[in-house]
Each structure stands twice: as structure tokens, then as C-alpha cells.
Amino acid sequence: MTVSLKQQVQNYIGDIADELSEISHSLHDHPELAFQEHRSMALLADAAERHGFQVQRGVAGLDTAFIARSINGAEHPAIAILAEYDALPGLGHACGHNVIATSALGAALALQSVREQLPGVIELIGTPAEEKGGGKAIMVERGVFDDLDAAMMIHPGNKNMVDKGSIASNAMVFEFFGKAAHAAAAPDQGINALDACIQTFNCINALRQHLPPDVRIHGIITHGGEASNIVPAYARAEFGVRAATSDVSLDVVEKVKRCAKAGALAAGATVKIQHLRHYAHRLPNPTIAKLFADNLRLLGQPVARPAANERRGSSDMGNVSHVIPAIHPYIAMVPEDVGAHTPRFALAAGGEAGDRAWRIGAQALAMTAVDLFLNPESLTQAKAELAAMTNPNARWRRMHFFSNQVEDA
Numbered sequence: 001m002t003v004s005l006k007q008q009v010q011n012y013i014g015d016i017a018d019e020l021s022e023i024s025h026s027l028h029d030h031p032e033l034a035f036q037e038h039r040s041m042a043l044l045a046d047a048a049e050r051h052g053f054q055v056q057r058g059v060a061g062l063d064t065a066f067i068a069r070s071i072n073g074a075e076h077p078a079i080a081i082l083a084e085y086d087a088l089p090g091l092g093h094a095c096g097h098n099v100i101a102t103s104a105l106g107a108a109l110a111l112q113s114v115r116e117q118l119p120g121v122i123e124l125i126g127t128p129a130e131e132k133g134g135g136k137a138i139m140v141e142r143g144v145f146d147d148l149d150a151a152m153m154i155h156p157g158n159k160n161m162v163d164k165g166s167i168a169s170n171a172m173v174f175e176f177f178g179k180a181a182h183a184a185a186a187p188d189q190g191i192n193a194l195d196a197c198i199q200t201f202n203c204i205n206a207l208r209q210h211l212p213p214d215v216r217i218h219g220i221i222t223h224g225g226e227a228s229n230i231v232p233a234y235a236r237a238e239f240g241v242r243a244a245t246s247d248v249s250l251d252v253v254e255k256v257k258r259c260a261k262a263g264a265l266a267a268g269a270t271v272k273i274q275h276l277r278h279y280a281h282r283l284p285n286p287t288i289a290k291l292f293a294d295n296l297r298l299l300g301q302p303v304a305r306p307a308a309n310e311r312r313g314s315s316d317m318g319n320v321s322h323v324i325p326a327i328h329p330y331i332a333m334v335p336e337d338v339g340a341h342t343p344r345f346a347l348a349a350g351g352e353a354g355d356r357a358w359r360i361g362a363q364a365l366a367m368t369a370v371d372l373f374l375n376p377e378s379l380t381q382a383k384a385e386l387a388a389m390t391n392p393n394a395r396w397r398r399m400h401f402f403s404n405q406v407e408d409a
Helices: 002-015 017-029 039-048 098-112 136-143 192-209 246-266 286-298 317-323 345-348 350-373 376-389
Strands: 054-057 066-072 076-081 119-128 150-152 155-157 169-178 215-222 234-243 268-278 331-332
Touching: 002 017, 002 098, 002 350, 017 098, 039 054, 039 066, 066 098, 076 098, 076 331, 076 350, 098 119, 098 155, 098 246, 136 246, 136 268, 136 317, 150 155, 150 192, 150 286, 150 350, 155 192, 169 192, 169 246, 192 234, 192 246, 215 246, 234 246, 246 268, 246 345, 268 317, 286 331, 286 350, 286 376, 331 350, 345 350
Parallel strands: 076 119, 076 150, 155 331
Antiparallel strands: 054 066, 066 119, 169 234, 169 268, 215 234
């Protein structure tokens, strides 16, 4: 029965390929930034509704999040397939979120086409603001994933990989407050907020030699003053603080905060510190990853293991993977010399390469969901693996990042 259902979902994705390609291209041609994805969300939610899903928009207090739900009998197994659809400033869909969203939609619609043969709940969850804002992290904190048994999504890349993790990431904002004065006539009467900001960068650069090799700290100055002849009364910087694991990254966050406080102290300014969000390191679930890899091979696709020095970014899917068994496999779309967040990646995502990637991704997602629905013992095993990998009392789980935490110094 499982083999027959897998063939049925593959065939159905082929049957609706034109509709899905149109959606992918429309998303690509109309990129929307984090928390502004109103058109993109409507395109996906409306399609799910047309195919028989019950759709709730504005989930978890986020205007551009949605859940499309279909149930057959019992409330479990409950399998979620996640869609991302935000774009990058200036680059559009240079991370291929149109491919991610279309593969998720295609998989969900394919599962709906065999709905009567699958007991439990199918959810297509629209998760905004992965690039900047942490939609999934917010949704985790607000309980969206609490009653689910597993979650899956794909990401386009340069080779098929099912068990590549990610590094933890923290978004920080520092605002420095000084005192304006005439920079030539009365500089002694001013307090230079920009100096405080620059000293923060200098302190962080001195810190780097005392950090683990996997740590990444990168920042920009978003405001540095109004005019060169005015002592800047206000300066602002944004930083990303990353490390291989959440705990290490949070340790580094405290050190970076001290750098900001030191910079403010040196200049005689004050600083407002905001820790906006935390993306946990991702934990690919071994059982579900193996099922996905097996299904890729059934589709005639090779599967690669991540290299020892594989480059890794960060994603709010990491937060999901600490709460329920989850996978975030990569589907080959571009050559190995093409990286995400580049114009070449964006071009591929909107063309034939992107269409090929979402179709393979949708098929493999749907086939893996069939495995999970019809073999509940695999979910039991996946949950046992998750329990062995995670700490439910981890620091980031207790920090409530989305309650506007502010620290003044």
C-alpha cells in the first residue's frame, strides 16, 4: 500500500505541476520582505483552501503566518510541512524561498489527494520572516508546534543533503545615546555616540582571539550621525552572533554585551541593548532524514553527506527541531560554485532549475509523510531520538525573545 500511495502522490504533483509552477514564478516575481509577505501568504493559503484545507490566517499574532489543516479521523499522527516565502532586501528570492514554499504546497496538496487513505492530520504551515524576524521561532514560542508529531521542509542548494545541520544565531541591536554639540566650536560640550559605537566594534575585534573557532560575529552601523560638524548624539549598530551550538552562542552574546557597555563607558554615552531573537542550532532527525534520503533515491536522486568543513548558516527551523522531530534537507538546484544570497541563486530559483528543485522536493516530502503516517513506530523512534538530543530546559527555551527585552547600561 505504501508503494502505491507514494506513486499516487508523485503522479498528482505531476498533474498539478503547471499550477505549482505558476505559483512559484509568481512568488519569485513579486518578492516581499519579512512580515510583509501579504501577497505571498494569500497565494499559498488560497491555493490550499481551494484544495479542501481549512485555513487559519494570522496565526500566532503574525499577519502573514497561516495554518492550512486537513484531518481524517484522529488528531494523530499530525505531520506539518513548512513553507517559507520571505525575500532578501535588494536580491529578491536569492535564498529560493519561492522554491521552498512551492515544494511545501505541492506536498500538502498531494497528501490531500490521498486524504482518505492517511489517518491523522496534515498541516501546511506558512512561516514568515525566516531571513530577518524569526517567524518559526516566534511560532515555537507561542505554541504553534506543541501538538504536532513531526515537521518537514526543504531548501534549495547545490547538492542533495538530508542531515546537514545549522549553527545557532542571535540578532542584537545596540543604540548609543550621547549629546550633540558643535563639532568645531564646542566639541568639549558633546558626548559622541558614534565613538561609543566604534569602540564597541574595536572591543569585539579584540575579543575574537579569545573565542572558539566556530564563533562568528558580524555587524553594521545603521546610524552614525547627521552631519560631520555635529557631535553625533545617537548611533545604532546591528550584530549577528553565531556559534555551533545555542549555549556557546549565548555565552558569546554576554561577552558582546560587555563590549557595548565598555564602548559606551569609554565615550561617556549610554547604551540600550536589545537581544531580538535566537535561532537555535538545527538538529536533523536521524529517522526522518533516512526516510527522506531513501525517497530521494527512489526518485533517482543521489544523496551526499555534508563535508567535514561544510559551510553552514542559520535558520529558525533550528528552533522547531528542538521541539518536535524535524528535517530541513537540501535539494540540488545550482552548481557547487554558486552560493545562496547571490544574484545567480535568485536567477536559478526563478527558472527551470527552481522548477526542478521544487518538484523533487515536493515529491520527497509527500513520500516521506506517507511513510510517517503509515508507520507510526517511525515517529515513536524519532521522538526518542529527539529526547536524547535535546534539553527541554535549555536557556534559549526560557528567554522569551519576543517580549521586547531591553537592557539599559
